[in-house]
Amino acid sequence: MNKKIDELAVATIRSLCIDEINKANSGHPGMALGSAPILYTLFTRHLVADPKDPEWFNRDRFVLSAGHASALLYAMLHLSGYELSLDDLKNFRQLDSLTPGHPEYHWTKGVDATSGPLGQGIAQAVGMAMVEESVRANYPQGDKLCNHYTYVLCGDGCLQEGISQEAISLAGHQKLNKLILFYDANQVTLDGALDLSFSEQVKARFVASEWDVIEVADGNDIEAIDAAIKSAKGSKEKPTMILIHTVIGYGSAKQGTSKVHGSPLGVDDGKHAKVDVYGFDHPDFFIPEEVKEQFAKTFIARGQKAHEEYNKDIEAYKEKHPVDLKRFLALKDLSVEGYLPKVMPDFVEGSSTSTRVASGKALNAYMLNIPNLIGGSADVAGSVMTKLDGGVDFTPEHREGHNINWGIREFAMASAQNGMLLHGGLRTYVGCFCVFADYMKAAIRMAALSHLPAIYLFSHDSIAVGEDGPTHQPIEQLAMLRSIPNMRVIRPCDERETYAAWSLALQSMKTPTALILSRQNLPLMPGSSAEGVAKGAYVVSKEEKKAQLEIIATGSEVSLAVQAQKLLKEEGVDVRVISMPSWELFEEQEASYKESVLSLPWDKRVSVEMLTTFGWDRYAKHHMGMDTFGASAPAKDAIKKFDFTAERLVRLCKEIVK
Numbered sequence: 001m002n003k004k005i006d007e008l009a010v011a012t013i014r015s016l017c018i019d020e021i022n023k024a025n026s027g028h029p030g031m032a033l034g035s036a037p038i039l040y041t042l043f044t045r046h047l048v049a050d051p052k053d054p055e056w057f058n059r060d061r062f063v064l065s066a067g068h069a070s071a072l073l074y075a076m077l078h079l080s081g082y083e084l085s086l087d088d089l090k091n092f093r094q095l096d097s098l099t100p101g102h103p104e105y106h107w108t109k110g111v112d113a114t115s116g117p118l119g120q121g122i123a124q125a126v127g128m129a130m131v132e133e134s135v136r137a138n139y140p141q142g143d144k145l146c147n148h149y150t151y152v153l154c155g156d157g158c159l160q161e162g163i164s165q166e167a168i169s170l171a172g173h174q175k176l177n178k179l180i181l182f183y184d185a186n187q188v189t190l191d192g193a194l195d196l197s198f199s200e201q202v203k204a205r206f207v208a209s210e211w212d213v214i215e216v217a218d219g220n221d222i223e224a225i226d227a228a229i230k231s232a233k234g235s236k237e238k239p240t241m242i243l244i245h246t247v248i249g250y251g252s253a254k255q256g257t258s259k260v261h262g263s264p265l266g267v268d269d270g271k272h273a274k275v276d277v278y279g280f281d282h283p284d285f286f287i288p289e290e291v292k293e294q295f296a297k298t299f300i301a302r303g304q305k306a307h308e309e310y311n312k313d314i315e316a317y318k319e320k321h322p323v324d325l326k327r328f329l330a331l332k333d334l335s336v337e338g339y340l341p342k343v344m345p346d347f348v349e350g351s352s353t354s355t356r357v358a359s360g361k362a363l364n365a366y367m368l369n370i371p372n373l374i375g376g377s378a379d380v381a382g383s384v385m386t387k388l389d390g391g392v393d394f395t396p397e398h399r400e401g402h403n404i405n406w407g408i409r410e411f412a413m414a415s416a417q418n419g420m421l422l423h424g425g426l427r428t429y430v431g432c433f434c435v436f437a438d439y440m441k442a443a444i445r446m447a448a449l450s451h452l453p454a455i456y457l458f459s460h461d462s463i464a465v466g467e468d469g470p471t472h473q474p475i476e477q478l479a480m481l482r483s484i485p486n487m488r489v490i491r492p493c494d495e496r497e498t499y500a501a502w503s504l505a506l507q508s509m510k511t512p513t514a515l516i517l518s519r520q521n522l523p524l525m526p527g528s529s530a531e532g533v534a535k536g537a538y539v540v541s542k543e544e545k546k547a548q549l550e551i552i553a554t555g556s557e558v559s560l561a562v563q564a565q566k567l568l569k570e571e572g573v574d575v576r577v578i579s580m581p582s583w584e585l586f587e588e589q590e591a592s593y594k595e596s597v598l599s600l601p602w603d604k605r606v607s608v609e610m611l612t613t614f615g616w617d618r619y620a621k622h623h624m625g626m627d628t629f630g631a632s633a634p635a636k637d638a639i640k641k642f643d644f645t646a647e648r649l650v651r652l653c654k655e656i657v658k
């Protein structure tokens with residue numbers, strides 16, 4: 001190996017990082033400078049990807065879990081031939097630039113995952129590695145379609161976050177041997193030395209989680225990093241963590257301290273690092289020709305060759321397995337078009353079922369049609385109905401399995417789902433009790449921000465959970481979910497609405513969907529409609545002549561509202577009942593449709609939802625909801641205690657009409 005060019009290239013990368021951050025007068029030089037040799041070694045000697053086709057399906061994936069080191073990733077992408085110009089580097093962190101503060105998927109070509117919230121990148125990489133196995137196992141000669149490594153770079157911060165352990169533990173259990181994690185162990189975080197808050201034996205923790213561990217003593221030793229990656233790629237049984245001792249802010253007068261974590265070096269210190277330490281005496285943003293050539297003949301040439309060979313393999317595959325290839329090509333981009341059943345099943349009028357059971361039935365029906373639908377729950381499959389009946393579990397021995405046992409790791413489950421969808425090749429869902437959506441919030445937000453069509457099944461959706469009590473009874477969770485931009489929440493009122501909700505969730509391409517499901521049985525509503533669900537809200541039970549009030553209900557409260565409507569009629573009060581399974585879908589409708597459903601003025605409308613009333617002012621002046629925590633008791637007693645009855649709704653409506 002030519003040590004001289006390696007040193008020159010690393011000096012170039014580090015200098016670019018210093019210049020990007022100095023020009024922006026903002027950014028995180030610390031880890032970028034310390035980790036530069038790691039990414040240089042990975043990109044020039046191992047990573048397989050094609051900058052001309054950044055979305056090439058079979059590329060190796062790379063996740064910068066420590067997203068604050070974005071200046072380094074951008075320098076790497078520029079040198080590696082991606083569509084990211086020197087001007088883009090000069091615009092680091094500026095409005096609408098291709099080089100935002102933290103890496104954003106869909107925005108900057110070559111960025112495989114949005115990252116920055118520490119820890120989540122590790123779980124996303126675990127999800128990617130799971131899909132890599134699943135896709136390969138689900139096709140004949142699957143290795144011709146999907147066969148690559150997943151790399152992730154993290155720092156001390158990511159490993160302090162709890163989600164990292166959930167993800168590491170899962171990856172070890174699943175024996176994801178093609179997952180390779182670099183740990184930039186610089187022993188410094190934002191506030192100071194790591195030992196202010198951390199004295200863990202990190203190696204032992206990984207070993208205990210069934211990982212291989214390799215240690216590199218000097219983060220500037222490219223040959224040692226290279227040898228570690230080679231060894232990790234050969235692992236047959238376990239994922240590998242490569243612990244690399246680095247120096248934060250390498251080259252700066254402030255290296256080794258937290259002062260260099262998140263502040264620009266400035267001109268003088270920048271010059272000191274570049275000239276005195278790296279021996280790189282050039283103008284800002286200078287890239288030597290030899291360095292450009294080095295990337296052209298390593299990373300760029302390797303990727304191009306691999307991609308060409310892959311394309312040839314696909315041509316041959318087409319001859320042998322045309323039907324499988326068609327499925328692969330559709331699902332690689334997450335589309336299920338052509339795989340959804342054309343008609344709804346015949347629902348039994350007069351029947352009653354919980355929407356969690358209805359969801360399980362819908363899932364099974366859709367799974368029979370969509371071969372690459374995969375998912376599971378955080379140890380509540382039997383309660384949330386997340387299993388494919390008679391299906392196989394996804395395990396190291398059965399990578400073709402569709403049922404994932406996520407274990408009680410809600411946050412990593414949701415974050416890994418993001419990684420699965422970022423990878424592409426299959427559609428996913430995850431489930432847990434609605435109240436624990438809070439555990440997953442940061443990952444749900446990330447799905448919405450990353451435009452991923454994640455599906456969440458949240459059952460046990462109100463105080464009707466019953467005996468488990470207020471710890472398990474959601475109150476404010478729907479308000480939280482509804483407040484996330486680019487998020488869709490659907491709370492179906494019966495079996496028909498549940499099937500429709502599932503279909504909409506699967507058709508979504510860029511928006512996550514949460515299905516909010518009941519534990520208790522709900523009657524099939526004669527007026528419920530799949531088309532109505534698609535519009536977010538519709539009249540489920542009309543007024544007799546002229547409505548004096550409009551009751552807007554969701555989920556289990558729709559039947560309660562219809563009951564109240566009947567009682568009110570007996571007392572001479574005419575009301576309309578609207579089922580509103582999804583605020584977000586309703587907001588997408590034209591004004592004329594919205595006005596046809598909500599036809600009365602705001603002060604003549606009542607919302608009914610056995611959850612917080614927070615947010616409902618948007619649609620109604622009057623509310624029947626739950627603005628306290630619930631209580632532990634059989635469901636009927638809990639509901640009685642909080643007087644969540646048709647009679648109360650009748651009283652409220654009469655009061656308003658008066």
Ligand SMILES: Cc1ncc(C[n+]2csc(CCOP(=O)(O)OP(=O)(O)O)c2C)c(N)n1
Pocket residue numbers: 028030031032066068116117118119154155156157158161186187188189190248261
């Ligand atoms: C979940 C989360 N919490 C806090 C932060 C703010 N933050 C960004 S970097 C950082 C310190 C990370 O330390 P380390 O991983 O060692 O990075 P280094 O100091 O080496 O750059 C913190 C607290 C964040 N980005 N995400």
